[in-house]
Amino acid sequence: MKRILTVGDARRLAERRLPKIFFDYIDGGSFSETTLRANETDFDRYALEQRVLVDVTDRSLETTYLGRAHARPFALGPVGFTGLFHRRGEIAAARAAQATDIPFCLSNFAIATLEDVRVASRGTLYAQLYILRDRSLMEAMVAAAERCRVEALILTVDTAVTGVRERDERNGFRSLTGVTPGLALQFVARPRWFAGVLAGGLPQVGIVRDRSDFGRGALQQAAKLSQQIEQGLTWADLAWLRRRWRGRLVVKGILSADDARRARDVGADAVLVSNHGGRQLDGAPSTVSVLPEIVAAVGGEIDVLFDGGLRRGTQIVKALALGAHGVFLGRSYVYGLAAEGEDGVRRVLDLLSTEVSVTLALMGLRSIAELREGGRALLRERFRLP
Numbered sequence: 001m002k003r004i005l006t007v008g009d010a011r012r013l014a015e016r017r018l019p020k021i022f023f024d025y026i027d028g029g030s031f032s033e034t035t036l037r038a039n040e041t042d043f044d045r046y047a048l049e050q051r052v053l054v055d056v057t058d059r060s061l062e063t064t065y066l067g068r069a070h071a072r073p074f075a076l077g078p079v080g081f082t083g084l085f086h087r088r089g090e091i092a093a094a095r096a097a098q099a100t101d102i103p104f105c106l107s108n109f110a111i112a113t114l115e116d117v118r119v120a121s122r123g124t125l126y127a128q129l130y131i132l133r134d135r136s137l138m139e140a141m142v143a144a145a146e147r148c149r150v151e152a153l154i155l156t157v158d159t160a161v162t163g164v165r166e167r168d169e170r171n172g173f174r175s176l177t178g179v180t181p182g183l184a185l186q187f188v189a190r191p192r193w194f195a196g197v198l199a200g201g202l203p204q205v206g207i208v209r210d211r212s213d214f215g216r217g218a219l220q221q222a223a224k225l226s227q228q229i230e231q232g233l234t235w236a237d238l239a240w241l242r243r244r245w246r247g248r249l250v251v252k253g254i255l256s257a258d259d260a261r262r263a264r265d266v267g268a269d270a271v272l273v274s275n276h277g278g279r280q281l282d283g284a285p286s287t288v289s290v291l292p293e294i295v296a297a298v299g300g301e302i303d304v305l306f307d308g309g310l311r312r313g314t315q316i317v318k319a320l321a322l323g324a325h326g327v328f329l330g331r332s333y334v335y336g337l338a339a340e341g342e343d344g345v346r347r348v349l350d351l352l353s354t355e356v357s358v359t360l361a362l363m364g365l366r367s368i369a370e371l372r373e374g375g376r377a378l379l380r381e382r383f384r385l386p
């Protein structure tokens with residue numbers, strides 16, 4: 001595990017362990033990947049305020065978001081098909097989250113079901129939903145969320161159509177419905193992955209496991225499910241879900257103050273500032289660049305959560321200083337998962353915790369509460385983007 005000192009190390013190891021088609025699916029973004037890159041590099045616009053001669057012996061990363069205190073300011077965000085990247089990947093990630101006392105969010109397009117995760121972990125569970133044309137699938141997910149004591153539903157709204165991810169197009173990720181000879185070669189070249197993931201039989205997508213009309217096997221099911229995402233999704237659907245679901249509701253994929261206000265008006269408990277990790281609208285602003293205006297618009301009334309480009313503790317600290325109540329990890333934890341399973345996720349969570357803690361201390365801060373109180377005054381803008 002010493003090999004993983006940074007998220008970058010986990011990423012390199014994941015690339016060695018995974019068949020190319022899956023590594024590219026995780027790592028890539030849409031079109032020119034401009035937004036994907038900007039999510040990370042726009043953090044560099046801010047410098048951190050260093051303060052010295054403060055007693056920082058006792059430090060805490062405890063943070064409250066979505067109505068509950070957690071040991072860290074970050075949660076594991078929804079990532080589809082993680083059970084294809086490591087054997088029982090969702091379960092491994094949920095266990096690592098529970099051990100760290102942070103929430104785990106199951107994707108709508110996961111290999112495991114909510115029930116599978118609930119049996120394996122007593123931790124805080126969130127569930128992500130897409131609005132699907134086949135409403136019975138959605139209804140089943142909401143009902144499962146109720147049964148499985150899910151604390152928040154996260155409705156993803158930035159996928160009216162799926163972004164064009166050229167790496168996936170080249171690899172045939174979306175059009176594959178079975179294992180071609182080329183794919184079989186990629187699989188056998190990764191024996192450790194092969195033995196783990198395929199040992200349990202052909203992986204299936206959890207929500208359509210029992211639906212023969214979605215075909216057999218995760219690849220076929222993934223292709224069919226992508227076509228199921230509702231292009232006609234509107235604010236009325238959000239209002240419907242608000243009436244249907246009594247627990248906390250988060251709207252994921254908000255990039256403007258106006259949309260954040262509308263989500264608040266419909267009764268959302270939180271918005272998640274996200275551009276889907278640069279996988280949808282290429283050319284959309286980076287999430288860190290729009291966070292301040294969204295915090296100014298609704299941050300006093302509902303939680304403002306954040307994701308995109310978080311690979312370092314310093315970036316997490318910047319997002320919190322800009323007013324995020326909590327942040328979600330995407331690729332960072334999935335690289336750890338693909339590299340070393342549950343241990344790999346724990347390793348990534350530990351190293352990010354250390355990075356956040358050391359950064360706070362060198363800024364003369366003892367807690368996330370102090371960081372959020374200090375807010376923007378703790379950052380200097382290095383330069384203004386036009």
Ligand SMILES: Cc1cc2nc3c(=O)[nH]c(=O)nc-3n(C[C@H](O)[C@H](O)[C@H](O)COP(=O)(O)O)c2cc1C
Pocket residue numbers: 025026027039077078079080081107108109128156252274275276277278279307308309310328329330331332
């Ligand atoms: C491989 C992959 C699959 C994803 N699947 C989903 C999904 O099923 N539902 C969803 O709402 N977001 C999904 N996302 C987006 C993440 O929840 C999150 O917004 C994004 O990864 C954050 O950016 P980051 O990876 O740079 O941290 C996915 C992201 C990746 C990388």
